[in-house]
Amino acid sequence: MAHTERVREILSWYGSDSPGTRANLARLLTHGRLGGTGKLVILPVDQGMEHGPARSFARNPAGYDPRYHFQLAIDSGCNAYAAPLGFLEAGAADFAGEIPLILKLNNNDSLWKSADPLSALTGSVDDALRLGCAAIGFTIYPGSLDKNEMFGQLREITAEAKAKGLAVVTWSYPRGSGLSKAGETAIDVVAYAAHLAAQLGAHVIKVKPPTSHVEQDAAREVYAAEGVAVGTLTERIAHVVQACFAGRRIVIFSGGAAKGRDAVLEEIGEIAAGGGFGSIVGRNAFQRPRDEALSLLGEIMSIYETAA
Numbered sequence: 643m644a645h646t647e648r649v650r651e652i653l654s655w656y657g658s659d660s661p662g663t664r665a666n667l668a669r670l671l672t673h674g675r676l677g678g679t680g681k682l683v684i685l686p687v688d689q690g691m692e693h694g695p696a697r698s699f700a701r702n703p704a705g706y707d708p709r710y711h712f713q714l715a716i717d718s719g720c721n722a723y724a725a726p727l728g729f730l731e732a733g734a735a736d737f738a739g740e741i742p743l744i745l746k747l748n749n750n751d752s753l754w755k756s757a758d759p760l761s762a763l764t765g766s767v768d769d770a771l772r773l774g775c776a777a778i779g780f781t782i783y784p785g786s787l788d789k790n791e792m793f794g795q796l797r798e799i800t801a802e803a804k805a806k807g808l809a810v811v812t813w814s815y816p817r818g819s820g821l822s823k824a825g826e827t828a829i830d831v832v833a834y835a836a837h838l839a840a841q842l843g844a845h846v847i848k849v850k851p852p853t854s855h856v857e858q859d860a861a862r863e864v865y866a867a868e869g870v871a872v873g874t875l876t877e878r879i880a881h882v883v884q885a886c887f888a889g890r891r892i893v894i895f896s897g898g899a900a901k902g903r904d905a906v907l908e909e910i911g912e913i914a915a916g917g918g919f920g921s922i923v924g925r926n927a928f929q930r931p932r933d934e935a936l937s938l939l940g941e942i943m944s945i946y947e948t949a950a
């Protein structure tokens with residue numbers, strides 16, 4: 643797909659980046675059914691590593707096979723497929739050039755539970771280049787005691803990825819002893835986490851859809867004083883997008899645990915209405931039987947197409 647005006651406009655927000663990085667960003671923005679619209683739907687399959695194989699794949703056992711996810715991302719018309727090293731190595735050669743890939747360079751498994759999670763480095767920028775990826779993915783946990791270590795790791799990896807012409811996708815998931823459980827998805831915290839990712843140099847920022855809970859008293863006062871509307875999900879999405887450089891960074895939202903079709907589509911409708919750039923939908927896609935997953939992803943893409 644040729645570059646559209648919208649793709650050119652989005653690329654213009656990343657003026658400090660090399661031609662290589664901008665070309666890879668363009669690969670994400672021009673591939674798949676939403677290619678050219680400025681919207682993205684990405685399939686992420688790191689849950690085997692993050693949550694364990696049975697919790698991830700027992701519902702739809704076809705998903706134990708890494709090739710299944712490449713094919714699902716391709717057949718559904720996703721913009722990209724994101725996964726850790728093992729899953730990408732298991733299919734990158736067979737599907738070379740068929741869909742932009744994002745190598746998740748750090749991951750947190752669930753066998754050791756800590757109030758302050760710190761993901762392990764599980765891949766490298768050179769792995770991403772070797773596998774033909776368009777981008778690297780990296781998770782930070784703002785709110786964790788170890789956040790500064792994660793920010794430092796991301797700083798180094800981002801510098802290397804940019805120097806080698808890759809794009810950077812940052813999963814910014816507030817989590818840790820600095821926050822209450824409700825605070826992990828609180829609107830003030832999610833907007834702050836998204837902004838942190840933008841400040842750390844991310845090209846694409848990924849956060850969870852925020853709730854109307856406000857975690858920090860100081861933020862609550864400002865929201866009240868300035869009349870910042872955060873009552874509906876649409877308003878909260880708009881607030882998060884604004885927090886990312888007034889909409890001049892690509893912000894996408896995660897799908898969450900598997901839920902009913904109507905609930906998924908309702909949420910996507912609000913993300914689109916709030917100006918969200920798209921979704922990264924894992925469990926709600928690969929835990930459904932393939933036909934259902936294809937039809938749901940198609941409906942999600944239709945919502946973003948209409949909003950574009």
Ligand code: FBP
Nearest residue numbers: 686688689692896897898923924925
């Ligand atoms: P889902 O759509 O399945 O939530 O996938 C998005 C994602 O960011 C994955 O990349 C990641 O493994 C998962 O969510 C993290 O979920 P949780 O925060 O529940 O561990």
